[in-house]
Amino acid sequence: MPETINTATCSTCMFKSLIFQKLEKEELDYMDQFKVEKKYKKGEIVVVEGAQIKEFLYLKNGLVKLFKTGIDLKDHIISIAKPFDFIGFLSVFSKNQYQYSITCIEDSVICFVDMDSLKNVIKENGKFALDILSKMSLTLDDILSTRIDLCSRNLRGRISLLLLFFANDVYHNDSFKLPLTRKEIAGLIEMTTENVIRILSEFRKDGLIHIDGSTIQLTNKKLLEAISTAG
Amino acid sequence: MPETINTATCSTCMFKSLIFQKLEKEELDYMDQFKVEKKYKKGEIVVVEGAQIKEFLYLKNGLVKLFKTGIDLKDHIISIAKPFDFIGFLSVFSKNQYQYSITCIEDSVICFVDMDSLKNVIKENGKFALDILSKMSLTLDDILSTRIDLCSRNLRGRISLLLLFFANDVYHNDSFKLPLTRKEIAGLIEMTTENVIRILSEFRKDGLIHIDGSTIQLTNKKLLEAISTAG
DNA sequence: CGCGGCTTTGATGTTCATCAAGTAAAGTGG
DNA sequence: CCACTTTACTTGATGAACATCAAAGCCGCG
Numbered sequence: 001m002p003e004t005i006n007t008a009t010c011s012t013c014m015f016k017s018l019i020f021q022k023l024e025k026e027e028l029d030y031m032d033q034f035k036v037e038k039k040y041k042k043g044e045i046v047v048v049e050g051a052q053i054k055e056f057l058y059l060k061n062g063l064v065k066l067f068k069t070g071i072d073l074k075d076h077i078i079s080i081a082k083p084f085d086f087i088g089f090l091s092v093f094s095k096n097q098y099q100y101s102i103t104c105i106e107d108s109v110i111c112f113v114d115m116d117s118l119k120n121v122i123k124e125n126g127k128f129a130l131d132i133l134s135k136m137s138l139t140l141d142d143i144l145s146t147r148i149d150l151c152s153r154n155l156r157g158r159i160s161l162l163l164l165f166f167a168n169d170v171y172h173n174d175s176f177k178l179p180l181t182r183k184e185i186a187g188l189i190e191m192t193t194e195n196v197i198r199i200l201s202e203f204r205k206d207g208l209i210h211i212d213g214s215t216i217q218l219t220n221k222k223l224l225e226a227i228s229t230a231g
Numbered sequence: 232m233p234e235t236i237n238t239a240t241c242s243t244c245m246f247k248s249l250i251f252q253k254l255e256k257e258e259l260d261y262m263d264q265f266k267v268e269k270k271y272k273k274g275e276i277v278v279v280e281g282a283q284i285k286e287f288l289y290l291k292n293g294l295v296k297l298f299k300t301g302i303d304l305k306d307h308i309i310s311i312a313k314p315f316d317f318i319g320f321l322s323v324f325s326k327n328q329y330q331y332s333i334t335c336i337e338d339s340v341i342c343f344v345d346m347d348s349l350k351n352v353i354k355e356n357g358k359f360a361l362d363i364l365s366k367m368s369l370t371l372d373d374i375l376s377t378r379i380d381l382c383s384r385n386l387r388g389r390i391s392l393l394l395l396f397f398a399n400d401v402y403h404n405d406s407f408k409l410p411l412t413r414k415e416i417a418g419l420i421e422m423t424t425e426n427v428i429r430i431l432s433e434f435r436k437d438g439l440i441h442i443d444g445s446t447i448q449l450t451n452k453k454l455l456e457a458i459s460t461a462g
Numbered sequence: 463c464g465c466g467g468c469t470t471t472g473a474t475g476t477t478c479a480t481c482a483a484g485t486a487a488a489g490t491g492g
Numbered sequence: 493c494c495a496c497t498t499t500a501c502t503t504g505a506t507g508a509a510c511a512t513c514a515a516a517g518c519c520g521c522g
Contacts (some may be wrong), residue, residue, distance in 0.1 A: 068376070070383030071460060078375060090375065093361070094368035099376070122361055129360030130324070130353055136364065137325035140371050144309060144321065145299070145330070147378050151421055152301030155478070181500065190382055192479055197502060229302060386510075412468065423511060428470060 002038040019131045027121050034114035046102040053098055055112040057088030062108025063179060068100040075187040079143050082170060089139055105179045150189055157231020158189040159199045160224045167218050175217040233269040250362045258352050265345035277333040284329055286343040288319030293339025294410060299331040306418040310374050313401060320370055336410040381420055388462020389420040390430045391455045398449050406448040
């Protein structure tokens with residue numbers, strides 16, 4: 001059960017994104033009335049594919065994954081979202097139902113902004129609208145590139161890519177605790193659990209990484225990068 | 232060489248999309264000054280990955296493909312756009328360069344709207360902004376679903392899907408002329424040219440389709456649908 | 463005509479998924 | 493707290509799906 005918390009107002013929010021900074025104080029105060037913040041534990045579900053969209057979601061803290069269930073009944077990753085990302089983004093302006101699911105892969109804090117009030121602000125503030133458009137465009141570009149990257153790489157390349165992603169983009173550290181099970185990783189990058197394990201072992205034997213439980217340390221990033229590009 | 236043509240004003244444009252219909256006459260007249268229409272022949276290139284984005288592109292007529300070149304140096308489809316689609320959509324609000332290429336797979340007419348003027352209109356008209364957001368959101372949903380569909384299907388499933396797409400969504404006819412070479416199809420759906428050919432032959436032998444040069448007729452749609460869902 | 467690109471088919475090989483089986487770890491109820 | 497169940501992890505063997513390679517026919521075009 002996510003715990004509802006109540007922190008600062010929007011106008012004093014530490015996590016106010018670049019985009020929301022463009023709003024006037026009165027606009028922020030307006031939205032303030034229509035937002036709720038919730039705390040989730042690792043593994044908890046935020047939204048399920050098909051659920052009604054009522055709020056605009058903003059990830060303040062933690063790590064979540066967006067995914068869709070394919071006709072093969074497997075989960076397919078759309079993206080892994082980091083703090084400051086708008087996570088209920090993708091169908092929010094066009095559909096009434098979520099077209100994908102979101103679950104937390106780390107403890108997370110998510111801000112729920114009422115959709116209708118947000119739309120009101122957009123209607124009144126064209127610059128804000130442009131910024132939302134821009135952010136949306138960026139997100140989309142990112143997701144698409146990642147997907148195409150995945151499709152053009154073999155299994156080794158995909159694992160390298162994922163490891164480098166966690167080290168460089170998420171944890172900013174060559175040593176980190178994998179927040180996902182092997183099975184989840186498999187879903188993320190379109191392969192089987194067994195092969196995830198096999199290739200991680202392979203990388204360990206080849207001295208590319210060091211594994212200690214769920215902690216992974218990248219010991220030869222150059223080579224990992226080479227594999228991710230060559231694959 | 233695309234031929235520049237000059238047709239009606241925006242406000243009387245037959246192809247005015249649902250979205251542009253929400254603009255006031257004066258807004259349309261304003262944009263009118265900043266638009267150019269161009270006629271392309273099948274096979275011609277509209278934009279190349281990396282080119283500067285200066286205009287917002289609107290497909291009035293024809294059929295184009297959006298694709299990105301992967302690290303495997305193969306082309307990967309993003310989508311096939313039909314008339315009334317905004318085709319220069321994906322990075323237009325966030326980047327200065329196109330993140331993908333566009334070429335015509337049929338003779339096409341494309342309307343080029345100056346990006347800065349469009350942004351001006353968006354800034355002034357919040358409802359229009361919301362509509363653009365909505366359209367963008369829809370497009371994105373579509374592209375993502377298609378990609379995930381592709382990833383969760385085997386080769387036979389993908390070919391079925393593509394054939395059904397052309398018959399149902401593009402030509403609205405069970406018999407049509409394939410506008411793409413086998414090689415291009417391969418790029419579209421992440422497989423090799425040889426396998427495209429092999430599976431098409433297979434479908435022909437099994438009586439699912441009838442092939443006459445580049446004309447294809449779907450003779451057993453039920454089964455094709457079954458294959459596309461099962462695969 | 464002859465060159466290059468598209469198409470087609472067959473033979474071969476690699477990559478990867480599936481199946482099976484066993485160990486370890488983690489949660490569950492008495 | 494311990495037996496019990498479940499879930500995660502690991503490794504090997506096997507086979508299917510698919511890519512690659514090779515060769516030949518076809519067609520448009522300078």
